[in-house]
Amino acid sequence: MYAFETFPRLITRRLILREMRPEDAPALFAILSDPEVTRYLDIPTFTEPAQAETLIARLHASFAAKERWRWGIARASDDTLIGTGGFVRWNQGWRNAEIGYDLARSAWGQGFMPEALSAMLAFGFDQMGLRRVEAEVVPENEASARTLAKLGFRCEGTLRQRGYWKGAYHDLQLHGLLREEFTPAG
Numbered sequence: 206m207y208a209f210e211t212f213p214r215l216i217t218r219r220l221i222l223r224e225m226r227p228e229d230a231p232a233l234f235a236i237l238s239d240p241e242v243t244r245y246l247d248i249p250t251f252t253e254p255a256q257a258e259t260l261i262a263r264l265h266a267s268f269a270a271k272e273r274w275r276w277g278i279a280r281a282s283d284d285t286l287i288g289t290g291g292f293v294r295w296n297q298g299w300r301n302a303e304i305g306y307d308l309a310r311s312a313w314g315q316g317f318m319p320e321a322l323s324a325m326l327a328f329g330f331d332q333m334g335l336r337r338v339e340a341e342v343v344p345e346n347e348a349s350a351r352t353l354a355k356l357g358f359r360c361e362g363t364l365r366q367r368g369y370w371k372g373a374y375h376d377l378q379l380h381g382l383l384r385e386e387f388t389p390a391g
Contacts, residue, residue, distance in 0.1 A: 212268060213332070215276065215324040220317065221284060222324055224268070225261045225277035232286035233257040233277075236309045245343040246307060247370040278308070278321045287312040290321055292329060292338075301337040302329060313348070319355050323390035326356065330384045337384070341367065341377040350378065356390060358382045 212224035225233065234257035236242055243250040251257060268274045275291030290306030304325060308318050329335040340358060342349045350360065358380040366374040 209332075212274065213276075213328060215328060216281070217320050217324050219281055220321055220324070221279045221281050222276035222290075222321060223279060225264060225275070225286070225289070227258065227261060229277055229286045230254060230257040230261055232309075233261065233289070236286070236288060236307060239310055241310050242307055245346040245349070247368055247375075249371070275305075276321075276325065278306075278317065287317060288321070290318075290325055292325070292333070294339075295333075299337075300335055301339065302333070302335055303339045303341065304329075305340070318352050319390045322352065322356055326382070326387055327389050330387055335384065338382045340380045342380060343368075343375055344378050350380070353380045353382075356382065357386045357388055359386075 214224070215222035231254065234251055234254045237248070237257065237260075238251040240250045264275050273291065273293045273295055275289050275293075277286050278288040278290055279286050288306065288308035290304065292302040293305055295302040304322065306318060306322065326338060329338055338358075340349075340353055341364070342353065344350075344363065354360075359382070361379045361381050364377045364379055367377040368375040
C-alpha cells in the first residue's frame with residue numbers, strides 16, 4: 206500500500222533528491238531542451254519554457270494521485286536542479302517498478318547519476334517494499350547501460366521495437382535488479 210503522504214526527500218553526499226518546484230522550470234527546460242539529453246528519451250526535445258512548467262505540474266498531480274514520483278536531482282551545494290529520476294510503472298501488487306532518469310549534459314561524467322540512482326533504489330527496496338526494479342534502455346545508450354551495471358543491474362534481453370517515438374520504432378534492452386543483488390554505490 207502506498208504510504209507516502211509527503212514527497213520523500215533523499216540526501217546523498219553531493220545531492221538532494223526532492224520534489225520539483227515551480228522555480229525549477231527554467232533549469233528543467235534547459236535540461237530537456239538539449240537534444241543530446243533527450244536523444245534516447247521517449248519525450249520530445251522541449252522547445253518552449255511552458256513545457257517544463259506543465260511537466261512539473263503533471264509530476265505533482267501524479268504524486269498526489271499516488272501513481273508515481275520523480276525526484277528533482279539537485280546539487281547539495283547550491284540546490285540547482287541538474288536532472289530528474291524516479292519510479293514509473295509501479296506495480297504495488299507485484300512489488301516492482303521501472304526507474305527512469307535524465308541528467309544535464311554539464312553534469313555528465315561526474316558520477317552524479319549512480320549516486321542519485323543508488324539513493325532512489327535504496328528507497329525503493331527499503332521504503333516501497335520493491336523486490337525488482339527494471340530499466341529500459343535504447344541499445345545505443347551505452348552510458349546509461351554502464352551506469353545501471355555499476356549498480357548491479359543485469360541486461361536480461363532486447364525487446365524488439367518495444368518503443369515508438371520521434372517517428373521511429375526503437376529496440377529497448379531490459380535491465381533488471383533484484384533486491385538481494387543491490388549494493389548501494391559508495
